[in-house]
Amino acid sequence: MNTADNVVEMRSISKSFNGVPVLKDVSFDVRKGEVHALAGGNGAGKSTLMKILQGVYQADAGEILIGGKPAAINSIQDAKAAGIGMVFQEFSLVPSLTVAQNIFLAAEPLAKGGLIDDRAAVRRAREVFSEMEVDVDPRAGVARLGTAYWQLTEIAKALAQNAQVLIMDEPTASLARHESEALFELIDRLKQRGISIIYISHRMDEVYRLADRITILRDGRHLLTAPLTDVTPEKIVEGIVGKKIEGQLSYRARDHEAHDGAPLLEVRGLTAGHRVRDVSFTLRPGEILGLAGLMGSGRTELARALFGIDKVESGEVLxxxxxxxxxxxxxxxxxxxxxxxxxxxxxxLVLEHSVQDNLLLPLLGQIQRGPLLDGAKGKELSSSLIKRFAVKVAHPHRPVRLLSGGNQQKVVIAKWLGTDPDILILDEPTAGVDIGTKSEILDMIRELANAGKAVIVISSEYPELLAVSDRVLVLKDGSIIRDIPRSEIAGEEYLQLAAQGV
Amino acid sequence: MSKTNTIAPRNTAAPRNFGTTLKELDWRRYVIYIGFVVVFLFFAVLLRDQGFLSPNNLLNIFRQTATITVIAVGMTYVIACAEIDLSVGSVAGLSSVCTAMALSQWGLVPGILAGLAVGLVVGSINGALVSLLGIPSFLVTLGMLGIAVGVAQWITASAPQPILSDTFNTLFGSGNFGPVPGLVVWSAIFVAIGAVVLNRTRFGRQVLATGGNRSAAEFTGINTKRIKFQVLLISGMAASVAGMLYAGRLQSGRFQWGAGDELSAIAAVILGGTSLFGGFGSIIGTLFGALLIGLINNGLILAGLDSSQQQVVRGAIIILAVALARKK
Incomplete structure (x- = not known):
């Protein structure tokens, strides 16, 4: 292979934090105009590797070549100068500024006399957007735009700085299906312009849709790099989790009729917030109800209304x-x-607080003795929750921020199940969670329903929704348009079409 | 729990060797205690001939910091909840004035009640404006700072209001309880109750959770508006008691009492390790923060620095201590 084709080459990178090795002799390269998927479970070292490339961390050993020449990337500025751009998972925009101001933040074009030339900034932002073939108004305030536009602004920001390589970390995590499709088309166009993309995603279909090659990391080591035509999805999943998971996303028929009887939850003509309109449904104990719908269809808002956050305007809940x-x-x-x-x-979560404090927050009433909290009881309760939900935690007194996404999510679930609710609503319970934890969470949901709880699951990932739901409600514009038993749903496409209102 | 409880050593069930314990020990959390000891030893050596170590002088330090300690205990709740209360100094002044006036008019108990009423009213107004109308506490209490001191000056026509009740003066600051100065007892009571409530009650946890992530606290069923109201009420009440301690110690009510105390109290709280961004709070830390400020004031006076020099040195020490205590 001709190394000159590689815009970025990372050779034998090693990195440890406080003596704990996170990356061990990892090599990774990106060719010009290629989409290179980077996969691995939580803690596999993906983000550390990318942070080294961005200059956030420095490698302990190994070297980085940019365009075939060794490069010292010791700061984010170095990385930018070398043409590496990042589209952040948590967007790094200033909401109070306009699109153009964000794109040229800290690199504003100056007019004669040293003042910022806003008109030039808007003009150049327009140029970048027209190159991307997307329609965004550079003068719009970022705060007023939707998530999809934030992302486009992020990409434009990187391109405006002449990025040759874009790192995208779970870029579709907060996008609706049609927005994701638009993003994929944009990625195709960028590719044609010779821009390389490092694509980090847990979503297999996206990886197959976009990527030319994939690199899988496991436990800080390089496991494989191969063209996607040569690897099967099973092999990727196996590489990520280290063992074969079979049918983790397939529906398992449960005997949810066993808990038959009076409905646990009855919603009649509920109108709430500014989205939910005249929603009625019932939910029996032991039943898992999936809520499907596009972004903005009112799924989250319905959950918020049922939890007393959004004001109920009319209708009743029994x-x-x-x-x-x-x-x-x-x-x-x-x-x-x-x-x-x-x-x-x-x-x-209160991220800076300890795992234990987070777990106990809704349960303080349970560990009270007189007016005071009983420390021993609290410790007992939190460690039993940690055990029950298999949260991998080094020490319950360390901040929850230090846990991986999957384990953080387990803490949130554990904290709520400690209250022993009858009705459990989960909104995107597996977003940003690795595939191993994902199947654990889905199993947890099934178990809860088996124990007689009524569960409502909201998810943008339909395979997952179909894996657990006994029944699916499809929402559109705040109203229920379909109520489909699981047995009548042929597959993901059927649900996709239903959500589009076709 | 260990996060908020800085006095008790962390006792962990799992057996661990000394090395890991040492590595995990976050010394920044203890910087206030280290700083306190260092400054204390420094003055003890430097000012040994000026009587720094005499029991009388040491008691004096406690006495002089008592009002700041009482205010700072209330302030710890406010700051741990990610709010601020700038009106405390003025509330102390207004409380001292109202106590003195009610005392001379109607007697001891009405006097005390009048003082407490100032804290109750001002704290409730602050709390209601912040929690119900959602106005930032910085602005609400900045306005209240002016209003309270203005009212105090207005109703007294700027004149000091003498307090002739010996009972009041003995109780609030001038006297001793047994061998212990009353002011020391007052600060001990505030610190003890403040620490237990913050670390060991549901309310305390909810304050920290609200300060740490208001949205998560709300999703957990905590009424964060009520919590914000309550912390500002607590702060107002603590400030009004501090105002009565000024009145008792100086045997008069005056609108200037407490002027500028908000800054000393905030400094004490931050020095003590409470996060200015909310979520963490330590009352014991606050006590040592207040004592450190008192120590520095006392030492600088004994060292013969004039008040302008004192301010410069005090400011520098505070910046240094906070710089050392900050998180990486």
Whole structure:
């Protein structure tokens, strides 16, 4: 292979943190105009490798070649100068500034006299967007734009700095299906322009759709690099989790009729917030109800209304046949409802607090003795939750921030199941979670339903939704348009079409 | 729990060797105690001939920091909840004035009640504006700083209000309880209750959770508006007690009492390791923060620095301590 084709070549990179090796002799290269997928479980070393390429960390050993020449990347500025751009998973834009101001942040074009030339910035931003063949107004305030536009702005920002290599970390995590498709088309166009893309994703279909080659890391080591035409999805999954998982995303028929009887939850004509309109459905104990729909279809808003966050304007909610008022999360919790929120970092956890403190937060009432909290009881309760949900945690007193995404999600689930709710709502429970933990979480959901709880699952990943749901409600524009038993759903495509309202 | 409890050593069930314990020990959390000891030893050596170590002088340090300690205990709750209360100094002044006036008019108990009422009213207004209307506490309490001191000056026509009740003066600052100065007892009570409530009660945890991530706290069923209201009320009440301690110690009510204390209290809280961004709080740390400031003031006076020089040195030490204590 001619190394001159490689825009980026990382050779024998090793890196340790506090004596713990995270990367061991990893080599990785990217060719011009290629989409190179980078895969691996949580903690496999993907993000560390990418942070070394971006100059956030420095490798302990190994070298980086840019365009065939050894390059010292010691800072983010060095990486930018070398043509490496990053599309952040958590967007790095300033919401109060306009698109153009963000694109040229810290690299503003100057007019004569040293003042910022805003007009030139807008003009050049327009040029970048027209090269990308997307329609974004450079003068718009970023705060008012949707997530998809944020991402386009991020990409434009990197391109405006002449990036030759773009690193995209789970770029579709917060996009709706049609937005993702637009992104894929954009990636194809960028490729044709000779721009290389390092694509990090847990989603197999995207990897097959986009990537030319894939590199899999496992436990900090390089496992394989191969053209995608040569690897099967099973092999990739096997490479990531280290063992064969069979049928982890297939539906397992459960005897959910066993808990037959009165509905646990009954929603009648619910209108709430600014999205949910006249929604009615019932949910029996032991049943798993999937909510499908596009972004903005009102799925999350329905969950928020049932948890007392969004104000209910009309309609009623009955739990065990009794009418309940859900005016605040506290009232919802008292009524036996728990919500695993969409965004675990912003809504589910106090990241800087310890695993134990996070677990105990909704359970403080259980560990009270008189007016004081019983420390020993708290420790006992939290360690039993950690054990029950198999949270991999070095020490329950360390901040939850240090855990991997999958383990953080387990903490959120554990914290809520400690309250022993009757009705559990999970909003995107497996977003950004590695495939091993994902199947654990799905199993957990099935077990809960088997134990007689009523479960509502919201997910943009339909294979996953189909794997657990006994019934699927399809929402569109805040209303239920379909109510389909699982047995009538032929496959993902059927559900896709239903969600599009076809 | 260990995060918020800086006094008790972490006792962990798993057996661990000394090396890992040492490595995991986050010395930045203890910088206030180290700083306190270093400054103390420094003055003890440097000022041994000026009587720094005399029991009388040491008690004096405690006495002089008592009001700041009381205010700072309340402030710890506010800052741990990711809010700020700039009105505390003025509330202390207004409370001292109202206590003195009610005392001379109607007697001891109405006097005390009048002082507490100031904290109750101002704290409730601050809390309501912040939690119900969602106005940033910085702005609400900045406005209240002006209003409280203005009212205090206005109703007294800028004149000091003498307090002639010996009972009041003895109780609030001038007297001793047994061998212990009353002011020391007052700060001990505030610190003890403050520490237990913050570390060992549901309310305390909810304050820390609200400060650490308000949205997550809300999703967990915590009424964060109520928590914000309550911390500002606590801060107002603590400040009003501090105002009565000024009144008792100086045997008068005056609108200037407490002026500028908000800054000393905030400095004490931050020195003590409470995060300015909320989520963490240590009352014991706050006590040592206040004592460190008192120590520095006392030492600099004994060293013969004039007040302008004192301010410069004090400011430099505070910046240095916070710089050392900050997270990487």
């Amino acid at each position: 739990i065990r046949g009794k009418k309940v008022h859900l005016g605040s999360p506290q009232q919802a919790i008292n009524a036996g409802v728990a919500l695993i929120p969409e965004d675990r970092r912003a809504q589910g």
